[in-house]
Amino acid sequence: MFSIFKRRAPVTAHVNGTPVPVGSGETLLQAALRSGIDFPHSCRVGGCASCKCRLTSGRVRELTPSGYVLSEDELDQGYILACQSVPSSDIAVEVDLSAAPARRRVPGRVIGQQRLTHDITALRIQLSESLHYKAGQFANLRLAPLGDHARSYSFATDVQPDGQVQFFVRKVPGGALSMLVNEASLVGTEATVEGPLGEFWLRPADAPLLFIAGGSGLAPILAMLGQAARSGCGRPVTLLFGARGERDLYGLEAIQDIARHWPAQFSFLPVLSGPPDADGWQGARGMVGDHLARHVAGDAHAYLCGPPVMVDACTATLTHCGVAREHIFADRFTTIRGQQ
Structure with missing residues (x-):
């Protein structure tokens, strides 16, 4: 007896010629990272364009529209966001693998908390060494009480000569890290900051x-x-x-x-x-x-x-x-x- 369910044929993504098997419902970025390819990425939610690549053959299903991130010229050239693209057939993409961010993981310690509003707290961290980033970028933040649980927050200041960084953390009900920052005293707590991440930074120009x-x-x-x-x-x-x-x-x-x-x-x-x-x-x-x-x-x-x-x-x-x-x-x- 034949099954009434049609089995999904295996799909392969060719990243710069390297074949990558893609699981059911898996995005191109997830498949590439799982296969050990150092695919450029940051936010993983389609907001930064770090994972953009050019689709040269095949079809993908977009989880969210990419038109608000990619330019019309990039769209015309076939660019897609790997983190938001689920291959619906065998595909081939071209990507600049040298664009992967040179991120670092730097340890530090919380030296200050300041309540900004009823649900936003500024968290100040003294790093063991300075972390270079562009103002506007973000980092993954880990706090010792939560182990390897990490969340991403934008730097709230530009690079400081004393190696201090600051984040504004909004309390989200049920959010482990945000609830901790907004409800517990953390001064002296060990922290880790991993970055920089993201493509949100001020471009040089003379325009208003x-x-x-x-x-x-x-x-x-x-x-x-x-x-x-x-x-x-x-x-x-x-x-x-x-x-x-x-x-x-x-x-x-x-x-x-x-x-x-x-x-x-x-x-x-x-x-x-x-x-x-x-x-x-x-x-x-x-x-x-x-x-x-x-x-x-x-x-x-x-x-x-x-x-x-x-x-x-x-x-x-x-x-x-x-x-x-x-x-x-x-x-x-x-x-x-x-x-x-």
Whole structure:
């Protein structure tokens, strides 16, 4: 008797000519890493484009659309994101394996915790040696009480000469690391920071800068601004910061200090999306995207960091306002990305 179920034929991915067997439902990146190929990658959720490669033959099923990460030119050339592509036939891809990040794992110790909001805590770590990274990138963080359990967080400052790093950790219910950071005293706790990771960093140019942050997505933006300020950047800046309520706003003094010393125009607009508070907030309300069109110029370079819904909505608005897709850079924070 014949089975009514059709068995899936084995699929093979050829990575730069090397055959890689792909399991059922497995992404190209998962299969390549399992086979020992040092495939470039960072976030694994389709937000950084580190794993982009060119599909030269075959078909893949995308888990999430890649159009918000890859440029139109890259899409036309057949580029895909390995972490979001499940082969549906035998495929062949070309990838620059030299693009794998030179990450390091550096031990350290927690030397400070500071409550920023009711659900975000700044964690400061003294590393045993300096870790070089670009402001905007992120790292995998491990804390001794949780063993090898790691989560990814953006650096909240640019590289410091004393080897200290800082992360903003938002509490996620049920998230082991985020709950620990926000509820326990960790000063003196051993930690490990592995990085750098990600392609979210400030590209050199003379165009006006537009930063859009939501929640703990302000961390890499502050790091970028700090690095740019110290390097003498004189580009006009507009920063939009979305939060639910006034109690969710933080970093305001740091932003005001940067704006005060910025050599060019610096505009800052906090936007609250929650219902009106009893404290009488008189600032902007709604979603960040609701205010974006009034603050964007077509020649701007945009950097977005925060929840995927915010990033995707603002990206659509930016392209509608004439910002070139290749001038939009984003880091989409998800619980998989590491807010747990």
